[in-house]
Amino acid sequence: MNKIFVKSFKVTMLTGALFLQSQFIQAQAPIAPVAGSAVVSTPKGNSKISGIVSDSAAAKPVEFASVALVNASDNKVIDGTVADVDGKFEITSVAPGKYKLLISFLGFKDKSVSNISVEKGKDINLGKIQMAANTKTLDEVTITGEKSMVEEKVDRLVYNAEKDITSKGGDASDLLRKVPMLSVDLDGNVSLRGSSNIRVLINNKPSTIIASNVADALKQIPADMIKSVEVITSPSAKYDAEGSGGIINIITKKNNLQGLTLNVDSGVGNRGTNLGLNGSYRKGKMGFTLGGFGRAFYNKATSELDQETKSGSDIFGTKQSSDAKDRGLFGQYSLGFDYDLGKNQALSAGVRYGTRNFIQKQNLTIDQFLNSELTSNSQRKVDRKDLSGTVDVNVDYVRTFKPQQEWSFSTLYSRTNLTNNFNTDLLTSSGSVGSRLKNVNENFNTEFTLQTDYQTPIKKNQLLEFGAKGIFRTVNSEYKYLMAGESGDFTVNPDNPSGALNYNQNVAAGYASYTLTTKNKYTFKLGTRYEYTGINADMGAEGKVNIPSYGNLVPSINVSKNLTDATTIKAAYNRRIQRPGIQQLNPNVNLANPQSISTGNPLLNPELTDNFEVGLSTNIKKTYLNVSAFARNTNNSITQIRTTVDTLAGAIVTTFENIGKQSAYGMNVFANVYLTSKWTINGSIDLLQSHMEGQTVNEAGVSQPVSNSGFNYGGRLMSQLSLKKGWGLQAFGFYRGREVQLQGTRTGFYMYSLGFKKDFANKKGSIGFGAENFLTKGVKFTSDLKSPILAQSSQTQLYNRNFKITFSYSIGKMSFDAPKRKTRSVSNSDVKGGGENN
Structure with missing residues (x-):
C-alpha cells in the first residue's frame, strides 16, 4: 500500500481506489468498509443516501472518489463506498440519525456535506456534489510522491514497478536490474548486496518453478505483470530461516x-x-x-x-x-x-x-x-x-x-x-x-x-x-x-x-x-x-x-x-x-x-x-x-x-x-x-x-x-x-x-x-x-x-x-468493489540455487 503525505492529509492507494482521511477523523479504518475492518459498529437501518460527485470546473464526474459516512456527534466513520465511473454512489442500510459525508480524491479539495438528517425508512438523494481542484495539493504530491516509487518499512524496501515503460516485452530479470540493492548478471542470476544466497517468492508463495533454477524461472514472468518488488533484507522470524542474503518477493498485478x-x-x-x-x-x-x-x-x-x-x-x-x-x-x-x-x-x-x-x-x-x-x-x-x-x-x-x-x-x-x-x-x-x-x-x-x-x-x-x-x-x-x-x-x-x-x-x-x-x-x-x-x-x-x-x-x-x-x-x-x-x-x-x-x-x-x-x-x-x-x-x-x-x-x-x-x-x-x-x-x-x-x-x-x-x-x-x-x-x-x-x-x-x-x-x-x-x-x-x-x-x-x-x-x-482481505499463503524460502560463482 503506497502512502503519500501531503501536509496534514494521508493518501493511501488501496487496489486502485485512493482513500484520503483528514486528520480530524480519528477512526483508523479504511473508508470503504471491509470484512474484519475497524469500521465502528452501528445499528443498521433501511434508509439510503445517494448522490453524484462531479468536477466543479470541468463539469465531469469524479470517477472512484471515496465517500465516507461520518457520525456527526463523534466524527467516527460509520460506513463508506467508492463512486463508480459516472461519479454515482450509494450508501445503504443507514439507520436514523445525524450524519455528514466526507468526499475525497487525489487532486481535489476534500468536500464535506454536513447536516444530513436521516429519518426511518426515508431515502436521501443529495444530487450533484461538486469538488474543486486543489492545484497546490497536486504540486506537493509531485514533490513528495517518491514514496509511491520506493517505500521503506521496518524489515524491507518496496520498489513500485508499475511505471516502467520499457518493461513490456521483457521479463522479471530485466525488471530486477532496476531494483535498488539487486544485481542481475547476463545469465539472469540474481544477487542481493553481493550475495546470491537469496530466496525468490511470487506473491509471498514459494514455487519449485523458482527453486529449481531462479535465473530461468524469472524468464517465465513478464515484467509488465509485476506490480512491485519487495527486497526483504532483514526477514523476521515469521519467514523461513533460509536465504542468507535475504528474500525477494515479487508481487504481481491483481484487481478486486x-x-x-x-x-x-x-x-x-x-x-x-x-x-x-x-x-x-x-x-x-x-x-x-x-x-x-x-x-x-x-x-x-x-x-x-x-x-x-x-x-x-x-x-x-x-x-x-x-x-x-x-x-x-x-x-x-x-x-x-x-x-x-x-x-x-x-x-x-x-x-x-x-x-x-x-x-x-x-x-x-x-x-x-x-x-x-x-x-x-x-x-x-x-x-x-x-x-x-x-x-x-x-x-x-x-x-x-x-x-x-x-x-x-x-x-x-x-x-x-x-x-x-x-x-x-x-x-x-x-x-x-x-x-x-x-x-x-x-x-x-x-x-x-x-x-x-x-x-x-x-x-x-x-x-x-x-x-x-x-x-x-x-x-x-x-x-x-x-x-x-x-x-x-x-x-x-x-x-x-x-x-x-x-x-x-x-x-x-x-x-x-x-x-x-x-x-x-x-x-x-x-x-x-x-x-x-x-x-x-x-x-x-x-x-x-x-x-x-x-x-x-x-x-x-x-x-x-x-x-x-x-x-x-x-x-x-x-x-x-x-x-x-x-x-x-x-x-x-x-x-x-x-x-x-x-x-x-x-x-x-x-x-x-x-x-x-x-x-x-x-x-x-x-x-x-x-x-x-x-x-x-x-x-x-x-x-x-x-x-x-x-x-x-x-x-x-x-x-x-x-x-x-x-x-x-x-x-x-x-x-x-x-x-x-x-x-x-x-x-x-x-x-x-x-x-x-x-x-x-x-x-x-x-x-x-x-x-x-x-x-x-x-x-x-x-x-x-x-x-x-x-x-x-x-x-x-x-x-x-x-x-x-x-x-x-x-x-x-x-x-x-x-x-x-x-x-x-x-x-x-x-x-x-x-x-x-x-x-x-x-x-x-x-x-x-x-x-x-x-x-x-x-x-x-x-x-x-x-x-x-x-x-x-x-x-x-x-x-x-471494496478491497478483498488478504489470504495467507505458504512461503518456503529455504533452498540455495546452483551455479553461483563465489
Whole structure:
C-alpha cells in the first residue's frame, strides 16, 4: 500500500481506489468498509443516501472518489463506498440519525456535506456534489510522491514497478536490474548486496518453478505483470530461516473488480517475442482468474577458453573456441479461485503450471597441448537440452476475528520434472561423425507443505505472532552416460559415470514474533525461529549416504525510528541458514565439455550467516533518499572448487564443498528526484568489500588454504519523462563492476535501454518501442581463475542487441468493489540455487 503525505492529509492507494482521511477523523479504518475492518459498529437501518460527485470546473464526474459516512456527534466513520465511473454512489442500510459525508480524491479539495438528517425508512438523494481542484495539493504530491516509487518499512524496501515503460516485452530479470540493492548478471542470476544466497517468492508463495533454477524461472514472468518488488533484507522470524542474503518477493498485478475483462500483451523483437493473455471474472463473493504467458527468445554467443593445468613437471594446455545458438521457450499458466465464505472468512485456491525449454546448439573446437606442443585437435557438435515442467497447487484459508487478529491455514503441493541432457557428435578431421556421446539426466522434485499462523494485538501498540510449519521434500535423480559409434544404438560403458540420487528432506519449524510501537515513534520487532531438518538419502546401488540431521535457532531483531514524518532510521540483526539446492546436490557428471566438467555433491551441509544492517530514508524537498550499510559473515560456506582429474589430462572438474568462509561489508545509496512535475530520475550506487577463505589442492595433491579479497561497485540510473497526449519516454542504464571469486575474478558488464510508448485515448491499451544495447553488438566479459595447479581464462561474447515493438489492449469493463482481505499463503524460502560463482 503506497502512502503519500501531503501536509496534514494521508493518501493511501488501496487496489486502485485512493482513500484520503483528514486528520480530524480519528477512526483508523479504511473508508470503504471491509470484512474484519475497524469500521465502528452501528445499528443498521433501511434508509439510503445517494448522490453524484462531479468536477466543479470541468463539469465531469469524479470517477472512484471515496465517500465516507461520518457520525456527526463523534466524527467516527460509520460506513463508506467508492463512486463508480459516472461519479454515482450509494450508501445503504443507514439507520436514523445525524450524519455528514466526507468526499475525497487525489487532486481535489476534500468536500464535506454536513447536516444530513436521516429519518426511518426515508431515502436521501443529495444530487450533484461538486469538488474543486486543489492545484497546490497536486504540486506537493509531485514533490513528495517518491514514496509511491520506493517505500521503506521496518524489515524491507518496496520498489513500485508499475511505471516502467520499457518493461513490456521483457521479463522479471530485466525488471530486477532496476531494483535498488539487486544485481542481475547476463545469465539472469540474481544477487542481493553481493550475495546470491537469496530466496525468490511470487506473491509471498514459494514455487519449485523458482527453486529449481531462479535465473530461468524469472524468464517465465513478464515484467509488465509485476506490480512491485519487495527486497526483504532483514526477514523476521515469521519467514523461513533460509536465504542468507535475504528474500525477494515479487508481487504481481491483481484487481478486486466486479465484471469480466481480458487483457492482451504482446511484443516482437529481434531477440525475443512474447504473448500474454489474462482474464478475470468476479461476481459478488466469488472470483476467478485465468492467465497465460509465453516468451520465446533467440540469441547467439561466442566464447574462448585458455586453460593450463600442472601435473608434476608437465603442463597441459587447452585452447577452446565455440559458437552457440540459444533458443528458449518459457511459459506460465495459472487458474485462481477465491470465495468469501462469510463476513470474516475467505478461501482461495490456485493451480499454476510453468514450463522451461532451453535448447543450445554449439560448435566446439578443442586444441590440446603438452608443454606447449600441440598433441590433439578435436571438433564437437553439442546439442544441450534443459527442459522442465512444474505444477503448483495451493489452498489457503483465513479467519479474521477482529482487526489484526486472525488465524490462517495454508497448504502447497509442487512437483517439477526436470530433463538435463546433452548429445555430442565427435567429428573426424574430414568433418564427418566419428563417434557419439550422450548424457541422460532425468529427475523430479516434489514438495508438500502445511502451515498455520496466528496473530493477535496486545493493547493498541503491540502485536504477537506465532505459527508452525512442516515441509516434506523428495528429490530423485537418475543419470547415465552413453556412447555409440558413427551409427548404431547407444550403450552404457561401465567405466563411465552413472547412478542415482534419492534425497528426502523433512523440515519442522516453529516461530514467535513480537512487535511494539512506542509513543516516541520507535518500532521494535523481535522474534526467534527454530527449524529441525531431517535427511534420508541414498545413491541407488551405491548405498545409503550418511547425512546427519540438524537443528538451528535463528533470532531476528528489527528496530526503526521515525525521526520526522519524512525521515526514518532502522537497524537490524538476524541469523540465516542456507540449505544446498538440487543443482549443488545432484552428482550427475556433466561431460559435454571434456575439459570443463561439473558435478554436484550430495554430502553438502547448510551454511550459517549472521547479518547486520543500519539504514536511513528521508525526503529532502523533491528528493527521496535511502542510505544503508551492512555487514555479513558466513561460516561453512558452500563454495565452488576446481580441481584436476587424473584420468583426463588437462581437464578441470568443478564441484561444491563446505570449505569456505565469507565476509562482506558494504553500503547502498538510492535516490529518486523529481526534476519537474513530468520528469523524474532515480538511481543507486552499490559498494561492497568482500573476503573469502577456502581450500585448494597444490601440485603435490595436498590441500592448502586459499583466500581472496576485493572491492566491487555497481549502479543503475533510470529517467522517465511524461509528455502530452499519452506519450512517455524512459532511459535506463546498468553497470556491474569486477567481481571477486575465491580463485580469481570476473570482469564487469553494462546494459542500457531506451523506450517510449503511446497510450490510446481511451486508456484501453498502448503501443511502444524499445531498444537495448543498440550502440554495440553485445556484451563481452572475461573470467580469470588461478590456483597452484591451474590457470584458466575465458571470454564470452553475447550478441544481445535488441529492438522490440510492444502492444497491449484491454477488452471488457469492470467496476471497482471494496478491497478483498488478504489470504495467507505458504512461503518456503529455504533452498540455495546452483551455479553461483563465489
